[in-house]
Amino acid sequence: MTQLKKSDVRLDTECRPDFPALHQDISSHPLVYLDNAASAQQPSTVIDAVAYYQRHDHANVHRGVHTLSYRATEAYEGARDKIQSFINAAKRSEIVLTSGTTESINLVAQSFCRPRLAAGDKILITHLEHHSNIVPWQLLCEQTGAELVVAPINKSGELRTEAFDQLLTDDVRIVAIAHVSNALGTINPVKDIIAKAKSRNIAVLLDGAQSVPHMPVDVQDLGCDFYAFSAHKMFGPTGVGVLFGREAVLDAMPPYQGGGDMILEVSFDGTTYNDLPYKFEAGTPNISGVVGLGAAVDYLRSVGMTRIAQHEQQLLEYMTRRLEGIDGMRLIGTATEKASVQSFLVDDIHPHDLGTILDHQGVAIRTGHHCAMPVMDFYGVAGTARASLALYNNIEDVDRLIEAIAKARHIFG
Amino acid sequence: MNAVDIHSGDDLRDLYRELILDHARSPRHFGKLDDATHTAEGINPLCGDKLRLFVRLDADEKIAAASFEGSGCAISVASASLLTDMIIGLTVTQALDSFAIVTGRLTGSDTDRELDAAIDLGKIKALDGVREFPSRVKCATLAWHALNSAIHGQSTPISTE
Numbered sequence: 001m002t003q004l005k006k007s008d009v010r011l012d013t014e015c016r017p018d019f020p021a022l023h024q025d026i027s028s029h030p031l032v033y034l035d036n037a038a039s040a041q042q043p044s045t046v047i048d049a050v051a052y053y054q055r056h057d058h059a060n061v062h063r064g065v066h067t068l069s070y071r072a073t074e075a076y077e078g079a080r081d082k083i084q085s086f087i088n089a090a091k092r093s094e095i096v097l098t099s100g101t102t103e104s105i106n107l108v109a110q111s112f113c114r115p116r117l118a119a120g121d122k123i124l125i126t127h128l129e130h131h132s133n134i135v136p137w138q139l140l141c142e143q144t145g146a147e148l149v150v151a152p153i154n155k156s157g158e159l160r161t162e163a164f165d166q167l168l169t170d171d172v173r174i175v176a177i178a179h180v181s182n183a184l185g186t187i188n189p190v191k192d193i194i195a196k197a198k199s200r201n202i203a204v205l206l207d208g209a210q211s212v213p214h215m216p217v218d219v220q221d222l223g224c225d226f227y228a229f230s231a232h233k234m235f236g237p238t239g240v241g242v243l244f245g246r247e248a249v250l251d252a253m254p255p256y257q258g259g260g261d262m263i264l265e266v267s268f269d270g271t272t273y274n275d276l277p278y279k280f281e282a283g284t285p286n287i288s289g290v291v292g293l294g295a296a297v298d299y300l301r302s303v304g305m306t307r308i309a310q311h312e313q314q315l316l317e318y319m320t321r322r323l324e325g326i327d328g329m330r331l332i333g334t335a336t337e338k339a340s341v342q343s344f345l346v347d348d349i350h351p352h353d354l355g356t357i358l359d360h361q362g363v364a365i366r367t368g369h370h371c372a373m374p375v376m377d378f379y380g381v382a383g384t385a386r387a388s389l390a391l392y393n394n395i396e397d398v399d400r401l402i403e404a405i406a407k408a409r410h411i412f413g
Numbered sequence: 414m415n416a417v418d419i420h421s422g423d424d425l426r427d428l429y430r431e432l433i434l435d436h437a438r439s440p441r442h443f444g445k446l447d448d449a450t451h452t453a454e455g456i457n458p459l460c461g462d463k464l465r466l467f468v469r470l471d472a473d474e475k476i477a478a479a480s481f482e483g484s485g486c487a488i489s490v491a492s493a494s495l496l497t498d499m500i501i502g503l504t505v506t507q508a509l510d511s512f513a514i515v516t517g518r519l520t521g522s523d524t525d526r527e528l529d530a531a532i533d534l535g536k537i538k539a540l541d542g543v544r545e546f547p548s549r550v551k552c553a554t555l556a557w558h559a560l561n562s563a564i565h566g567q568s569t570p571i572s573t574e
Contacts, residue, residue: 350486350487352460352486352549353488355431355524357429360424368461383460411426412487
Protein backbone atom coordinates (compact mmCIF):
# COMPACT_ATOMS: atom_id res chain seq x y z
CA MET A 1 0.00 0.00 0.00
CA THR A 2 1.29 3.46 -0.85
CA GLN A 3 1.95 5.55 2.22
CA LEU A 4 2.28 9.27 2.56
CA LYS A 5 5.71 10.48 3.60
CA LYS A 6 6.29 10.89 7.32
CA SER A 7 6.93 14.59 6.89
CA ASP A 8 3.47 15.05 5.42
CA VAL A 9 0.70 16.79 7.28
CA ARG A 10 -1.50 14.23 9.00
CA LEU A 11 -4.33 16.12 10.61
CA ASP A 12 -6.54 13.10 11.06
CA THR A 13 -4.73 11.81 14.15
CA GLU A 14 -5.21 15.11 15.93
CA CYS A 15 -8.69 15.90 14.61
CA ARG A 16 -10.59 12.61 14.52
CA PRO A 17 -11.09 12.39 18.27
CA ASP A 18 -12.86 15.76 18.15
CA PHE A 19 -15.75 14.43 16.05
CA PRO A 20 -18.04 12.11 18.00
CA ALA A 21 -20.16 11.06 15.01
CA LEU A 22 -17.12 9.49 13.33
CA HIS A 23 -16.77 6.94 16.10
CA GLN A 24 -19.60 4.57 15.33
CA ASP A 25 -20.26 1.42 13.37
CA ILE A 26 -22.50 1.31 10.33
CA SER A 27 -23.60 -2.20 9.30
CA SER A 28 -20.98 -3.59 11.73
CA HIS A 29 -18.16 -1.62 10.09
CA PRO A 30 -16.48 1.50 11.48
CA LEU A 31 -17.96 4.52 9.73
CA VAL A 32 -15.94 6.06 6.91
CA TYR A 33 -17.50 9.45 6.22
CA LEU A 34 -16.77 10.68 2.71
CA ASP A 35 -19.81 12.89 2.16
CA ASN A 36 -18.30 16.09 3.46
CA ALA A 37 -19.22 18.16 0.42
CA ALA A 38 -22.87 17.52 1.24
CA SER A 39 -22.53 18.21 4.95
CA ALA A 40 -19.59 17.85 7.31
CA GLN A 41 -19.67 16.37 10.81
CA GLN A 42 -19.43 18.62 13.85
CA PRO A 43 -16.66 18.69 16.45
CA SER A 44 -17.58 18.48 20.13
CA THR A 45 -16.71 22.15 20.55
CA VAL A 46 -19.50 23.11 18.14
CA ILE A 47 -22.01 20.69 19.64
CA ASP A 48 -21.13 21.87 23.15
CA ALA A 49 -21.24 25.56 22.26
CA VAL A 50 -24.75 25.19 20.87
CA ALA A 51 -25.87 23.12 23.87
CA TYR A 52 -24.30 25.57 26.34
CA TYR A 53 -26.02 28.47 24.67
CA GLN A 54 -29.37 26.66 24.77
CA ARG A 55 -28.92 25.66 28.42
CA HIS A 56 -27.62 28.95 29.79
CA ASP A 57 -27.77 31.97 27.52
CA HIS A 58 -30.81 31.80 25.29
CA ALA A 59 -33.01 34.85 24.81
CA ASN A 60 -33.80 37.05 21.84
CA VAL A 61 -30.99 39.21 20.52
CA HIS A 62 -30.75 43.00 20.21
CA ARG A 63 -33.87 43.55 22.28
CA GLY A 64 -34.07 43.00 25.98
CA VAL A 65 -32.27 44.77 28.78
CA HIS A 66 -32.15 41.58 30.83
CA THR A 67 -29.05 39.48 31.34
CA LEU A 68 -29.91 36.59 29.07
CA SER A 69 -30.71 38.88 26.15
CA TYR A 70 -27.37 40.58 26.70
CA ARG A 71 -25.55 37.23 26.75
CA ALA A 72 -27.36 35.99 23.64
CA THR A 73 -26.49 39.21 21.82
CA GLU A 74 -22.86 38.96 22.90
CA ALA A 75 -22.66 35.36 21.66
CA TYR A 76 -24.38 36.19 18.37
CA GLU A 77 -22.34 39.30 17.64
CA GLY A 78 -19.19 37.61 18.88
CA ALA A 79 -19.67 34.98 16.19
CA ARG A 80 -19.98 37.74 13.59
CA ASP A 81 -16.61 39.12 14.70
CA LYS A 82 -15.04 35.68 14.38
CA ILE A 83 -16.41 35.27 10.86
CA GLN A 84 -15.20 38.72 9.86
CA SER A 85 -11.71 37.90 11.00
CA PHE A 86 -11.81 34.39 9.50
CA ILE A 87 -12.43 35.62 5.95
CA ASN A 88 -10.60 38.92 6.54
CA ALA A 89 -13.53 41.21 5.82
CA ALA A 90 -12.68 44.87 6.41
CA LYS A 91 -15.68 45.51 8.65
CA ARG A 92 -18.05 43.51 10.79
CA SER A 93 -20.96 45.30 9.09
CA GLU A 94 -20.04 43.42 5.92
CA ILE A 95 -21.00 40.07 7.48
CA VAL A 96 -24.70 39.35 6.94
CA LEU A 97 -25.94 36.22 8.70
CA THR A 98 -28.35 34.19 6.61
CA SER A 99 -29.85 30.71 6.57
CA GLY A 100 -27.13 29.45 4.21
CA THR A 101 -25.44 29.89 0.85
CA THR A 102 -28.76 29.55 -0.94
CA GLU A 103 -30.36 32.43 0.92
CA SER A 104 -27.20 34.49 0.53
CA ILE A 105 -27.33 34.14 -3.26
CA ASN A 106 -31.06 34.81 -3.40
CA LEU A 107 -30.49 37.93 -1.32
CA VAL A 108 -27.96 39.25 -3.83
CA ALA A 109 -30.19 38.36 -6.78
CA GLN A 110 -33.25 40.06 -5.35
CA SER A 111 -31.79 42.96 -3.41
CA PHE A 112 -28.67 43.89 -5.36
CA CYS A 113 -29.54 42.85 -8.90
CA ARG A 114 -33.28 43.09 -9.31
CA PRO A 115 -33.60 46.88 -8.89
CA ARG A 116 -30.80 47.57 -11.35
CA LEU A 117 -31.52 45.02 -14.08
CA ALA A 118 -33.35 45.79 -17.30
CA ALA A 119 -34.43 43.57 -20.17
CA GLY A 120 -31.39 42.61 -22.21
CA ASP A 121 -28.93 42.85 -19.32
CA LYS A 122 -26.90 39.73 -18.70
CA ILE A 123 -26.00 37.56 -15.74
CA LEU A 124 -22.91 35.44 -16.29
CA ILE A 125 -22.51 32.07 -14.55
CA THR A 126 -20.66 28.90 -15.54
CA HIS A 127 -21.65 25.38 -16.53
CA LEU A 128 -20.39 23.88 -13.28
CA GLU A 129 -22.63 25.74 -10.86
CA HIS A 130 -24.73 24.16 -8.10
CA HIS A 131 -28.47 24.63 -8.60
CA SER A 132 -28.40 27.28 -5.88
CA ASN A 133 -26.23 29.43 -8.14
CA ILE A 134 -28.46 28.82 -11.17
CA VAL A 135 -32.09 28.93 -10.12
CA PRO A 136 -32.02 32.27 -8.23
CA TRP A 137 -30.71 33.87 -11.44
CA GLN A 138 -33.34 32.15 -13.58
CA LEU A 139 -36.02 33.55 -11.28
CA LEU A 140 -34.41 36.97 -11.61
CA CYS A 141 -34.37 36.67 -15.40
CA GLU A 142 -38.08 35.87 -15.39
CA GLN A 143 -38.71 38.92 -13.23
CA THR A 144 -36.60 41.37 -15.20
CA GLY A 145 -36.20 40.08 -18.74
CA ALA A 146 -32.46 39.75 -18.18
CA GLU A 147 -30.59 36.93 -19.88
CA LEU A 148 -28.67 34.15 -18.14
CA VAL A 149 -25.38 33.47 -19.93
CA VAL A 150 -23.47 30.28 -19.16
CA ALA A 151 -19.71 30.06 -19.66
CA PRO A 152 -18.65 26.58 -20.86
CA ILE A 153 -16.29 24.07 -19.27
CA ASN A 154 -13.90 21.59 -20.85
CA LYS A 155 -13.85 17.81 -20.43
CA SER A 156 -11.65 18.03 -17.35
CA GLY A 157 -14.28 20.21 -15.71
CA GLU A 158 -12.32 23.46 -16.01
CA LEU A 159 -13.77 26.79 -17.01
CA ARG A 160 -12.90 27.62 -20.61
CA THR A 161 -11.39 30.96 -19.86
CA GLU A 162 -11.12 32.19 -23.44
CA ALA A 163 -14.86 31.59 -23.90
CA PHE A 164 -15.54 33.21 -20.53
CA ASP A 165 -13.60 36.28 -21.60
CA GLN A 166 -15.69 36.59 -24.74
CA LEU A 167 -18.91 36.32 -22.74
CA LEU A 168 -17.77 38.97 -20.26
CA THR A 169 -19.25 41.87 -22.18
CA ASP A 170 -20.27 45.29 -20.92
CA ASP A 171 -23.94 44.31 -20.67
CA VAL A 172 -23.10 41.74 -17.97
CA ARG A 173 -24.34 43.09 -14.63
CA ILE A 174 -23.00 40.37 -12.35
CA VAL A 175 -20.69 37.38 -12.56
CA ALA A 176 -21.78 34.63 -10.16
CA ILE A 177 -19.40 31.70 -9.95
CA ALA A 178 -18.48 28.86 -7.63
CA HIS A 179 -15.09 29.23 -5.97
CA VAL A 180 -14.98 25.41 -5.91
CA SER A 181 -17.34 23.11 -7.83
CA ASN A 182 -19.29 20.77 -5.54
CA ALA A 183 -19.69 18.08 -8.20
CA LEU A 184 -16.25 18.23 -9.84
CA GLY A 185 -13.96 19.72 -7.23
CA THR A 186 -12.60 22.25 -9.73
CA ILE A 187 -11.06 25.33 -8.14
CA ASN A 188 -12.01 28.17 -10.45
CA PRO A 189 -9.46 30.87 -11.29
CA VAL A 190 -11.47 33.37 -9.30
CA LYS A 191 -8.78 36.02 -8.86
CA ASP A 192 -8.38 36.33 -12.62
CA ILE A 193 -12.13 36.36 -13.10
CA ILE A 194 -12.60 39.08 -10.49
CA ALA A 195 -9.80 41.18 -12.00
CA LYS A 196 -11.35 40.92 -15.47
CA ALA A 197 -14.84 41.72 -14.20
CA LYS A 198 -13.60 44.63 -12.10
CA SER A 199 -11.80 46.13 -15.07
CA ARG A 200 -15.25 46.46 -16.61
CA ASN A 201 -16.96 47.52 -13.40
CA ILE A 202 -18.97 44.31 -13.23
CA ALA A 203 -20.02 42.97 -9.81
CA VAL A 204 -18.82 39.51 -8.75
CA LEU A 205 -20.40 37.00 -6.39
CA LEU A 206 -18.48 33.91 -5.34
CA ASP A 207 -20.29 30.82 -4.10
CA GLY A 208 -17.87 29.74 -1.39
CA ALA A 209 -19.82 26.81 0.05
CA GLN A 210 -17.16 24.30 -1.04
CA SER A 211 -14.08 26.46 -0.54
CA VAL A 212 -14.34 27.95 2.95
CA PRO A 213 -13.99 24.57 4.76
CA HIS A 214 -10.96 23.55 2.75
CA MET A 215 -8.65 26.51 2.04
CA PRO A 216 -7.75 29.96 3.35
CA VAL A 217 -10.20 32.58 2.05
CA ASP A 218 -9.44 36.30 2.17
CA VAL A 219 -12.24 38.37 0.69
CA GLN A 220 -10.15 41.55 0.55
CA ASP A 221 -7.38 39.80 -1.29
CA LEU A 222 -9.93 38.28 -3.68
CA GLY A 223 -11.62 41.63 -4.23
CA CYS A 224 -15.08 40.18 -4.84
CA ASP A 225 -18.25 42.11 -4.04
CA PHE A 226 -20.06 39.17 -2.47
CA TYR A 227 -18.97 35.87 -0.96
CA ALA A 228 -21.57 33.31 0.17
CA PHE A 229 -21.07 30.21 2.32
CA SER A 230 -22.80 27.79 4.69
CA ALA A 231 -21.97 26.73 8.25
CA HIS A 232 -22.84 23.06 7.88
CA LYS A 233 -20.16 22.39 5.28
CA MET A 234 -17.53 23.90 7.61
CA PHE A 235 -18.34 21.70 10.62
CA GLY A 236 -21.08 23.99 11.94
CA PRO A 237 -24.85 23.57 12.23
CA THR A 238 -27.35 23.49 9.37
CA GLY A 239 -29.68 26.39 8.64
CA VAL A 240 -27.11 29.14 9.01
CA GLY A 241 -24.73 30.80 6.60
CA VAL A 242 -23.03 34.01 5.64
CA LEU A 243 -23.18 36.64 2.97
CA PHE A 244 -20.13 38.84 2.88
CA GLY A 245 -20.81 42.01 0.93
CA ARG A 246 -18.61 45.05 0.46
CA GLU A 247 -19.96 47.83 2.62
CA ALA A 248 -20.45 50.33 -0.19
CA VAL A 249 -22.41 47.75 -2.18
CA LEU A 250 -24.55 46.57 0.73
CA ASP A 251 -25.27 50.18 1.71
CA ALA A 252 -26.76 50.93 -1.67
CA MET A 253 -29.05 47.89 -1.60
CA PRO A 254 -32.65 47.92 -0.40
CA PRO A 255 -33.60 45.42 2.33
CA TYR A 256 -34.24 41.83 1.27
CA GLN A 257 -37.01 41.01 3.73
CA GLY A 258 -39.03 43.26 6.02
CA GLY A 259 -39.64 42.55 9.68
CA GLY A 260 -38.29 43.06 13.15
CA ASP A 261 -34.64 43.85 13.78
CA MET A 262 -34.07 45.38 10.34
CA ILE A 263 -35.73 48.69 11.20
CA LEU A 264 -34.89 51.87 13.09
CA GLU A 265 -38.36 53.29 13.21
CA VAL A 266 -41.69 52.09 11.92
CA SER A 267 -44.84 54.07 11.42
CA PHE A 268 -47.68 53.74 8.96
CA ASP A 269 -46.26 56.74 7.13
CA GLY A 270 -43.03 54.96 6.48
CA THR A 271 -40.14 53.03 7.95
CA THR A 272 -36.47 53.79 8.30
CA TYR A 273 -34.16 50.85 7.99
CA ASN A 274 -31.50 49.74 10.38
CA ASP A 275 -27.79 50.06 9.70
CA LEU A 276 -25.67 47.34 8.17
CA PRO A 277 -25.67 44.43 8.55
CA TYR A 278 -29.01 44.43 10.45
CA LYS A 279 -30.85 45.88 7.46
CA PHE A 280 -30.55 42.39 5.95
CA GLU A 281 -31.38 40.38 9.07
CA ALA A 282 -35.15 40.62 9.43
CA GLY A 283 -36.78 38.62 12.21
CA THR A 284 -35.27 36.59 15.02
CA PRO A 285 -32.22 34.87 13.55
CA ASN A 286 -30.91 31.34 14.06
CA ILE A 287 -29.03 32.41 17.18
CA SER A 288 -27.86 29.00 18.33
CA GLY A 289 -26.82 28.17 14.77
CA VAL A 290 -24.73 31.31 14.59
CA VAL A 291 -23.15 30.46 17.95
CA GLY A 292 -22.29 27.04 16.50
CA LEU A 293 -20.84 28.68 13.40
CA GLY A 294 -18.66 30.85 15.62
CA ALA A 295 -17.38 27.72 17.36
CA ALA A 296 -16.74 26.08 13.98
CA VAL A 297 -14.66 29.09 12.93
CA ASP A 298 -12.67 28.80 16.18
CA TYR A 299 -12.10 25.13 15.44
CA LEU A 300 -10.92 25.69 11.87
CA ARG A 301 -8.57 28.47 12.99
CA SER A 302 -7.14 26.33 15.76
CA VAL A 303 -6.25 23.64 13.20
CA GLY A 304 -5.13 26.15 10.58
CA MET A 305 -6.56 26.52 7.08
CA THR A 306 -3.20 26.14 5.35
CA ARG A 307 -2.56 22.84 7.14
CA ILE A 308 -6.08 21.70 6.30
CA ALA A 309 -5.52 22.47 2.62
CA GLN A 310 -2.19 20.61 2.65
CA HIS A 311 -3.64 17.56 4.40
CA GLU A 312 -6.55 17.35 1.98
CA GLN A 313 -4.39 17.89 -1.10
CA GLN A 314 -2.15 14.99 -0.13
CA LEU A 315 -5.11 12.78 0.59
CA LEU A 316 -6.83 13.78 -2.65
CA GLU A 317 -3.71 12.85 -4.56
CA TYR A 318 -3.66 9.46 -2.85
CA MET A 319 -7.39 8.88 -3.42
CA THR A 320 -7.14 9.84 -7.09
CA ARG A 321 -4.22 7.44 -7.59
CA ARG A 322 -6.07 4.59 -5.88
CA LEU A 323 -9.29 5.22 -7.81
CA GLU A 324 -7.38 5.35 -11.09
CA GLY A 325 -6.01 1.90 -10.30
CA ILE A 326 -9.47 0.33 -10.44
CA ASP A 327 -10.46 -1.32 -13.73
CA GLY A 328 -13.56 0.22 -15.25
CA MET A 329 -13.08 3.47 -13.32
CA ARG A 330 -14.21 6.72 -14.93
CA LEU A 331 -13.16 9.81 -13.00
CA ILE A 332 -15.43 12.79 -13.58
CA GLY A 333 -13.76 16.09 -12.78
CA THR A 334 -10.03 15.97 -13.45
CA ALA A 335 -9.11 19.64 -13.34
CA THR A 336 -5.51 20.57 -12.61
CA GLU A 337 -6.57 22.77 -9.70
CA LYS A 338 -8.87 20.74 -7.49
CA ALA A 339 -10.26 20.64 -4.00
CA SER A 340 -10.78 17.34 -2.20
CA VAL A 341 -13.81 16.12 -4.13
CA GLN A 342 -13.89 13.27 -6.64
CA SER A 343 -16.87 12.18 -8.72
CA PHE A 344 -16.65 8.84 -10.47
CA LEU A 345 -18.44 5.95 -12.14
CA VAL A 346 -17.36 2.31 -12.08
CA ASP A 347 -18.13 -0.11 -14.90
CA ASP A 348 -21.81 0.32 -15.61
CA ILE A 349 -22.82 0.13 -11.95
CA HIS A 350 -25.46 2.73 -11.22
CA PRO A 351 -24.27 5.21 -8.57
CA HIS A 352 -27.16 4.34 -6.25
CA ASP A 353 -26.32 0.67 -6.31
CA LEU A 354 -22.72 1.58 -5.60
CA GLY A 355 -23.86 3.87 -2.78
CA THR A 356 -25.91 1.11 -1.18
CA ILE A 357 -23.10 -1.43 -1.39
CA LEU A 358 -20.60 1.05 0.05
CA ASP A 359 -22.98 2.04 2.84
CA HIS A 360 -23.34 -1.60 3.69
CA GLN A 361 -19.60 -1.62 4.33
CA GLY A 362 -19.78 1.53 6.43
CA VAL A 363 -18.57 3.88 3.70
CA ALA A 364 -20.76 6.96 3.26
CA ILE A 365 -20.56 8.67 -0.12
CA ARG A 366 -22.96 10.83 -2.08
CA THR A 367 -24.65 9.50 -5.19
CA GLY A 368 -26.85 11.25 -7.71
CA HIS A 369 -26.69 14.55 -9.55
CA HIS A 370 -25.28 16.57 -6.64
CA CYS A 371 -27.69 19.44 -7.35
CA ALA A 372 -25.70 20.08 -10.50
CA MET A 373 -27.85 18.57 -13.25
CA PRO A 374 -26.24 20.66 -16.05
CA VAL A 375 -22.86 19.17 -15.06
CA MET A 376 -24.33 15.66 -15.30
CA ASP A 377 -25.81 16.52 -18.72
CA PHE A 378 -22.41 17.80 -19.85
CA TYR A 379 -20.84 14.42 -19.10
CA GLY A 380 -23.86 12.53 -20.43
CA VAL A 381 -24.57 10.77 -17.13
CA ALA A 382 -27.63 10.69 -14.88
CA GLY A 383 -25.47 10.94 -11.79
CA THR A 384 -22.16 10.01 -10.26
CA ALA A 385 -20.75 8.62 -7.05
CA ARG A 386 -18.81 11.27 -5.15
CA ALA A 387 -16.27 10.92 -2.39
CA SER A 388 -15.41 14.19 -0.66
CA LEU A 389 -12.71 14.55 1.97
CA ALA A 390 -12.37 16.70 5.06
CA LEU A 391 -9.65 17.38 7.62
CA TYR A 392 -10.51 14.23 9.62
CA ASN A 393 -10.24 11.75 6.75
CA ASN A 394 -7.16 9.59 6.36
CA ILE A 395 -5.44 7.00 4.19
CA GLU A 396 -7.33 4.18 5.90
CA ASP A 397 -10.63 5.84 4.86
CA VAL A 398 -9.48 5.89 1.25
CA ASP A 399 -8.34 2.27 1.46
CA ARG A 400 -11.77 1.29 2.83
CA LEU A 401 -13.40 3.15 -0.06
CA ILE A 402 -11.27 1.25 -2.57
CA GLU A 403 -12.03 -2.12 -0.92
CA ALA A 404 -15.75 -1.34 -0.89
CA ILE A 405 -15.71 -0.46 -4.58
CA ALA A 406 -13.94 -3.76 -5.28
CA LYS A 407 -16.78 -5.56 -3.53
CA ALA A 408 -19.38 -3.72 -5.60
CA ARG A 409 -17.55 -4.76 -8.75
CA HIS A 410 -17.49 -8.32 -7.45
CA ILE A 411 -21.26 -8.35 -6.85
CA PHE A 412 -21.99 -6.84 -10.24
CA GLY A 413 -19.13 -8.66 -12.00
CA MET B 414 -12.40 -14.80 -7.62
CA ASN B 415 -10.77 -11.83 -5.95
CA ALA B 416 -10.08 -11.40 -2.27
CA VAL B 417 -13.36 -9.75 -1.41
CA ASP B 418 -15.24 -11.39 1.39
CA ILE B 419 -18.70 -11.87 0.01
CA HIS B 420 -19.98 -13.66 3.08
CA SER B 421 -20.00 -10.54 5.22
CA GLY B 422 -22.73 -9.12 3.05
CA ASP B 423 -25.60 -11.57 2.96
CA ASP B 424 -28.14 -8.74 3.01
CA LEU B 425 -26.41 -7.36 -0.04
CA ARG B 426 -26.56 -10.70 -1.80
CA ASP B 427 -30.22 -10.84 -0.86
CA LEU B 428 -30.75 -7.42 -2.45
CA TYR B 429 -28.66 -8.06 -5.52
CA ARG B 430 -29.83 -11.58 -6.29
CA GLU B 431 -28.81 -13.10 -9.62
CA LEU B 432 -32.34 -12.68 -10.95
CA ILE B 433 -32.30 -8.96 -10.12
CA LEU B 434 -28.89 -8.47 -11.71
CA ASP B 435 -30.02 -10.42 -14.76
CA HIS B 436 -33.11 -8.26 -15.25
CA ALA B 437 -31.07 -5.10 -14.60
CA ARG B 438 -28.51 -6.07 -17.23
CA SER B 439 -31.01 -7.39 -19.75
CA PRO B 440 -34.38 -5.80 -19.05
CA ARG B 441 -37.34 -7.57 -20.64
CA HIS B 442 -39.90 -5.72 -22.73
CA PHE B 443 -37.61 -2.72 -22.91
CA GLY B 444 -38.63 0.00 -25.34
CA LYS B 445 -41.58 2.04 -26.41
CA LEU B 446 -44.93 0.33 -27.10
CA ASP B 447 -46.28 2.16 -30.14
CA ASP B 448 -49.86 0.97 -29.78
CA ALA B 449 -50.07 1.48 -26.02
CA THR B 450 -53.49 2.41 -24.71
CA HIS B 451 -52.13 3.53 -21.35
CA THR B 452 -48.85 5.08 -20.35
CA ALA B 453 -47.41 6.86 -17.35
CA GLU B 454 -44.10 8.27 -16.25
CA GLY B 455 -42.34 7.61 -12.97
CA ILE B 456 -39.60 10.03 -11.94
CA ASN B 457 -37.58 10.19 -8.76
CA PRO B 458 -35.86 13.51 -9.32
CA LEU B 459 -33.46 13.25 -6.37
CA CYS B 460 -32.31 9.78 -7.48
CA GLY B 461 -32.45 10.49 -11.17
CA ASP B 462 -34.47 7.33 -11.80
CA LYS B 463 -36.78 7.93 -14.70
CA LEU B 464 -38.98 5.48 -16.57
CA ARG B 465 -42.08 5.39 -18.75
CA LEU B 466 -44.40 2.44 -18.59
CA PHE B 467 -46.58 1.38 -21.54
CA VAL B 468 -49.60 -0.91 -21.39
CA ARG B 469 -51.91 -2.08 -24.15
CA LEU B 470 -55.32 -3.25 -23.02
CA ASP B 471 -57.36 -5.43 -25.35
CA ALA B 472 -61.13 -5.35 -25.77
CA ASP B 473 -61.59 -7.60 -22.72
CA GLU B 474 -59.68 -5.20 -20.47
CA LYS B 475 -56.81 -7.62 -20.37
CA ILE B 476 -53.19 -6.52 -20.58
CA ALA B 477 -52.14 -7.67 -24.04
CA ALA B 478 -48.72 -6.04 -23.95
CA ALA B 479 -46.53 -4.04 -21.60
CA SER B 480 -43.15 -2.40 -21.88
CA PHE B 481 -41.00 0.30 -20.35
CA GLU B 482 -38.17 2.60 -21.23
CA GLY B 483 -35.92 4.83 -19.20
CA SER B 484 -32.93 4.59 -16.93
CA GLY B 485 -32.24 3.99 -13.30
CA CYS B 486 -30.44 1.85 -10.79
CA ALA B 487 -30.40 -1.95 -10.91
CA ILE B 488 -33.31 -2.18 -8.47
CA SER B 489 -35.64 0.17 -10.35
CA VAL B 490 -34.84 -1.32 -13.76
CA ALA B 491 -35.14 -4.93 -12.54
CA SER B 492 -38.41 -4.13 -10.82
CA ALA B 493 -39.84 -2.59 -14.00
CA SER B 494 -38.63 -5.53 -16.05
CA LEU B 495 -40.17 -8.06 -13.64
CA LEU B 496 -43.38 -6.02 -13.62
CA THR B 497 -43.79 -6.24 -17.38
CA ASP B 498 -43.11 -9.98 -17.23
CA MET B 499 -45.74 -10.42 -14.56
CA ILE B 500 -48.67 -8.31 -15.72
CA ILE B 501 -48.98 -9.39 -19.34
CA GLY B 502 -52.12 -11.53 -19.51
CA LEU B 503 -53.68 -10.13 -16.34
CA THR B 504 -56.98 -8.25 -16.24
CA VAL B 505 -56.97 -4.63 -15.15
CA THR B 506 -58.35 -5.66 -11.77
CA GLN B 507 -55.68 -8.28 -11.34
CA ALA B 508 -52.99 -5.79 -12.36
CA LEU B 509 -54.23 -3.30 -9.76
CA ASP B 510 -54.29 -6.09 -7.19
CA SER B 511 -50.72 -6.90 -8.15
CA PHE B 512 -49.77 -3.27 -7.59
CA ALA B 513 -51.27 -3.39 -4.09
CA ILE B 514 -49.70 -6.73 -3.26
CA VAL B 515 -46.23 -5.95 -4.54
CA THR B 516 -46.00 -2.47 -3.04
CA GLY B 517 -47.32 -3.98 0.19
CA ARG B 518 -44.64 -6.65 0.15
CA LEU B 519 -41.89 -4.16 -0.61
CA THR B 520 -42.89 -1.74 2.11
CA GLY B 521 -43.54 -4.62 4.51
CA SER B 522 -47.03 -3.36 5.21
CA ASP B 523 -49.20 -5.96 3.52
CA THR B 524 -47.66 -9.38 3.09
CA ASP B 525 -50.63 -11.59 4.02
CA ARG B 526 -52.98 -10.48 1.35
CA GLU B 527 -54.89 -13.27 -0.34
CA LEU B 528 -53.80 -13.88 -3.89
CA ASP B 529 -55.93 -14.15 -6.97
CA ALA B 530 -55.01 -17.51 -8.51
CA ALA B 531 -54.07 -15.76 -11.76
CA ILE B 532 -51.42 -13.65 -10.04
CA ASP B 533 -48.10 -15.42 -9.81
CA LEU B 534 -45.78 -13.56 -7.51
CA GLY B 535 -43.02 -15.98 -8.43
CA LYS B 536 -40.07 -13.93 -9.56
CA ILE B 537 -41.27 -10.77 -7.86
CA LYS B 538 -40.24 -12.36 -4.58
CA ALA B 539 -36.67 -11.74 -5.74
CA LEU B 540 -37.28 -8.11 -4.78
CA ASP B 541 -37.99 -9.00 -1.15
CA GLY B 542 -34.39 -8.22 -0.16
CA VAL B 543 -35.12 -4.52 -0.65
CA ARG B 544 -37.09 -4.50 2.59
CA GLU B 545 -33.78 -4.47 4.47
CA PHE B 546 -32.75 -1.33 2.60
CA PRO B 547 -35.34 1.35 3.41
CA SER B 548 -33.62 3.95 1.24
CA ARG B 549 -34.09 1.71 -1.81
CA VAL B 550 -37.77 0.80 -1.44
CA LYS B 551 -38.63 3.86 -3.52
CA CYS B 552 -36.54 2.46 -6.39
CA ALA B 553 -38.35 -0.88 -6.35
CA THR B 554 -41.83 0.63 -6.17
CA LEU B 555 -41.41 3.29 -8.87
CA ALA B 556 -42.54 1.14 -11.82
CA TRP B 557 -45.46 -0.23 -9.85
CA HIS B 558 -46.76 3.22 -9.03
CA ALA B 559 -46.34 4.11 -12.69
CA LEU B 560 -48.49 1.08 -13.55
CA ASN B 561 -51.19 2.21 -11.15
CA SER B 562 -50.99 5.70 -12.55
CA ALA B 563 -51.16 4.47 -16.17
CA ILE B 564 -54.23 2.34 -15.57
CA HIS B 565 -55.97 5.23 -13.85
CA GLY B 566 -55.13 7.49 -16.78
CA GLN B 567 -53.15 10.01 -14.76
CA SER B 568 -51.06 12.19 -17.01
CA THR B 569 -48.74 13.80 -14.47
CA PRO B 570 -45.56 11.87 -13.65
CA ILE B 571 -45.56 10.03 -10.34
CA SER B 572 -42.72 9.87 -7.85
CA THR B 573 -42.00 7.57 -4.93
CA GLU B 574 -39.51 9.89 -3.25
